[in-house]
Amino acid sequence: MEPYKKFTGIVAPLDRANVDTDAIIPKQYLKSIKRTGFGPNLFDEWRYLDHGEPGQDHSKRRLNPAFVLNLPRYKGATILLARANFGCGSSREHAPWALVDYGFRAIIAPSYADIFYNNCFKNGLLPIVLDTAVVDGLFNAVAKTDGYTLTVDLENQRVIAPAGTEMRFDIDAFRRHCLLEGLDDIGLTLQHVDEIRIYEKRRAQQAPWLFTEL
């Protein structure tokens, strides 16, 4: 994974609570055996007026002109502003894959569903938690200003508004470290091979039935 650097980007507001991963990427696209190419189908059922299927030429489909990502002012957005419990439902990692493939690098919301939150970090997508009141303020600011941008500074755990206002966010130190360095979890865990072996040996004695051959 690429190290996560400070950046400034256009903010797109998605003003609904409990956005589920079925909405982020509908099931027909889960049939893919690849990790990439989900961007055109991000929020598919909201973004297009017709029904989409994998393998279609999505540039020929009918866009929903009212959907936020289709508004010219949010073109090229890299920060998604969202509401509470974003990413609830299915564990599909296709959801962060689609967001990243579309071009998003950070999400700002008051809260996230656990599995989705976790999946984001594995894909270089930063889910930022800010207070509901602060998020409300951002929704207002985005609505007022065409081309509204924010700066995301992971190293200093700050979101910075155009006027210079800084909004601090909390993040788990280990996750922050992995993102900043672009570290791969599997490689990290495999540094502890001996400990895993010792654990297994002890367990196999205490609870041999856990090691039954299937």
Add this chain to the structure above:
Amino acid sequence: MAGQTLYDKLWDAHVVRRNDDGTCLLYIDRHLVHEVTSPQAFEGLRLAGRRPWRVSANLATPDHNVPTTNRAAGIVDPVSRLQVETLEDNCREFGITEFGMDDPRQGIVHVIGPETGATLPGMTVVCGDSHTSTHGALGALAQGIGTSEVEHVLATQCLIQKKARNMLVSVDGEVGPGVTAKDIVLAIIGRIGTAGGSGYTIEFGGDVIRALSIEGRMTVCNMAIEAGARAGLIAVDDKTIEYARGRTYAPQGNQWQQAVAVWRALHSDADARFDHVVHVNAQDIQPQVTWGTSPEMVVAVDGRVPDPQAEPDVVKRTGMQRALDYMALEPGTPMVAIRLDKVFIGSCTNSRIEDLRAAAAIARGRKVAGTVRLAMVVPGSGLVKQQAELEGLDRIFLDAGFEWREPGCSMCLAMNADRLEPGERCASTSNRNFEGRQGQGGRTHLVSPAMAAAAAIAGHFVDVRTFGQTDIEAVRTASR
């Protein structure tokens, strides 16, 4: 020192290593694999030149994409077929046991795990599927994971995780007739909300949970994720142990005795401390029906579609309004006035034998209403199907006008050919009523198997308790 919760005990027994910041390497005993969330993980393994850490910890089956009719014809959709074939190829390449499409043990991962004894009390269980929480009904720590974690577990047999907080949901008293596990869990979600369990592992306890069968407990834990919790748990008792006894992969002989001794301790200590406790009074729980596009949008069957204008919170109010628009419902409509186009009995929430018994108890000797286009029963696994046929449940359903299908996820998420058409309204025993979940533009109402069967007969929602004393008794016996 305060006692430990069941979650504390399961967690502690599986910590391989603890970092200073509290992040742990957690050992995983069982990994269930299906075709949708695994291909990219196997691909990752291959690219890195890695092998599975412990091959026999993994058990695979295709379930999301498989057809529920005419299995012999194979999968028609080439994209679905490729995904199922990719699972087969990966299992063959890496030596993983797979219950393939033609195997009588094939079924929904969360049904086949417990029924074969591949998932057992005291285990850590993961799967690239959020409803892995189901297995917590056996006193196992079971969680859904994403595909990167699937690869991580394949490669290392561990998960990197921080411990969640402890929540107890205690359901006390006694439920009335016609009220089943599904109604209990829907009522809980209605109460705490879809984010209520976020950041927690929920232990379900109280008289009512103890009185449930293991199948009923699985229904409850299945939907823990719908309350925002990654894992749901229920303490081990005699029923759990009887359930595990004699299953294919359950321990035998001496090891059985040894295992039972360990399992007996799998409950929260009397003086255990929970970070959050919710009490639910069983007497208050009626048969439930969802009206909206989130499982928390639920009311009792004798209730009405709520009015968004009565909701003070603006984000909630717009959410309710949007849900009503999508569902094409007017505030104030009695739930029993809502007519249905399709009925789906199945999914990892409600496709086990006792769910089918409960639905059959209502369907017996009756007919599906002429206005219902399709009423289908999809058993959770080949073994459930065999058992149901042995009991003659298939005949009851067929005689009543239901279709009797092959096992799989089916219309729970409509990745195969089973789906709702735009605008169609469905009574479903599954777990998610999200927009488009059962097919783009489809409208889903979540209910229990008995309520789904009753709705199929009536053509609209109906309080299953009006179906006569004998039938209700039969539903009750089926759920023991």
